[in-house]
Amino acid sequence: EDQVTQSPEALRLQEGESSSLNCSYTVSGLRGLFWYRQDPGKGPEFLFTLYSAGEEKEKERLKATLTKKESFLHITAPKPEDSATYLCAVQAGSGSRLTFGEGTQLTVNP
Amino acid sequence: DSGVTQTPKHLITATGQRVTLRCSPRSGDLSVYWYQQSLDQGLQFLIQYYNGEERAKGNILERFSAQQFPDLHSELNLSSLELGDSALYFCASSVAPQGSEKLFFGSGTQLSVL
Numbered sequence: 001e002d003q004v005t006q007s008p009e010a011l012r013l014q015e016g017e018s019s020s021l022n023c024s025y026t027v028s029g030l031r032g033l034f035w036y037r038q039d040p041g042k043g044p045e046f047l048f049t050l051y052s053a054g055e056e057k058e059k060e061r062l063k064a065t066l067t068k069k070e071s072f073l074h075i076t077a078p079k080p081e082d083s084a085t086y087l088c089a090v091q092a093g094s095g096s097r098l099t100f101g102e103g104t105q106l107t108v109n110p
Numbered sequence: 111d112s113g114v115t116q117t118p119k120h121l122i123t124a125t126g127q128r129v130t131l132r133c134s135p136r137s138g139d140l141s142v143y144w145y146q147q148s149l150d151q152g153l154q155f156l157i158q159y160y161n162g163e164e165r166a167k168g169n170i171l172e173r174f175s176a177q178q179f180p181d182l183h184s185e186l187n188l189s190s191l192e193l194g195d196s197a198l199y200f201c202a203s204s205v206a207p208q209g210s211e212k213l214f215f216g217s218g219t220q221l222s223v224l
Contacts, residue, residue: 034212043112043200043215044153087153095158095166096204096211097143102152 002027002092006101013108016077021104023088024070033071034098035064036087044087047073078108113137114216116201122222128189131219133201135182141165141204142184143213144176148197159184191223 003026013019025033032051036044048057050066057064061082063074073086085105089098113136123129135142144156146169155168159178170176173191178184188195198220202213 036215041218041220043114043202043217045112046212046214049212089153091211096141096206096213097155097158097166097168098213099155100153 002090002099004088004090004099004101006086006088006104008104009102010105011107013075013078013106015079015108015110018074018076018078020075021073021086021088021106022070023073023101025088025090027090027092027099029093030090031093031096032091033066034089034091035062035071035073036089038085038087038103047086075106078106080108080110082106083108112214112216114201114203114214116199116216116219118219119217120220120222122224123191124224125191125193127191127223128187129191129221131186131188131199131201131221133184133186133203133216135184135201135203136214139203139205139214140182141206141211142178142182143202143204144170144184144186145200145202145215146197147200147218153200156186188221193223196221196223 035047038044048064053068085103087103089100115134140161156170158166176186198218200218202215204211
């Protein structure tokens with residue numbers, strides 16, 4: 001069974017204070033690892049897909065990296081508008097459904 | 111805006127009742143997924159349809175059922191509702207039934223069972 005574990009559960013940062021979120025996974029036949037952002041009361045919003053170990057992707061203050069066992073979402077000089085829950089998900093085997101971790105709730109204080 | 115439309119946004123009902131949640135996928139997307147998000151369990155996959163046919167099943171209760179219609183919209187039917195069914199229900203869509211396709215999520219239906 002695919003398993004995705006995210007840490008920490010919650011993270012509070014000061015504006016400009018860089019940090020990283022972790023997503024460790026156990027799957028058989030990884031097809032892709034996805035990062036989503038979710039704001040309260042809204043649906044998850046796609047950020048990145050990573051396909052193979054060593055791959056990196058960047059978008060504004062966010063950078064996602066992937067190894068064979070985990071992924072990191074690095075947040076550089078965050079702003080209050082980066083406050084959200086960040087979800088990691090894996091796609092494995094022959095299907096396209098996503099298995100999600102429980103998320104990291106990020107709060108960035110001004 | 112993801113292009114995925116879910117109605118209604120909020121639903122309040124009583125235990126034992128039956129409700130229907132509706133989802134219209136993005137234009138051109140043939141695959142529809144239903145997820146349940148509760149405070150203690152995160153996002154849980156329920157069921158997937160592709161072009162009208164059931165493709166994959168997750169942790170969906172027997173009291174729940176879904177279908178995808180010829181116009182590709184989908185409905186999730188929840189019956190004999192219990193307090194524990196209170197959750198956010200999300201629909202997502204993608205172009206293909208499999209492969210490394212990102213899913214686009216709607217804004218969800220908040221179900222409250224009283």
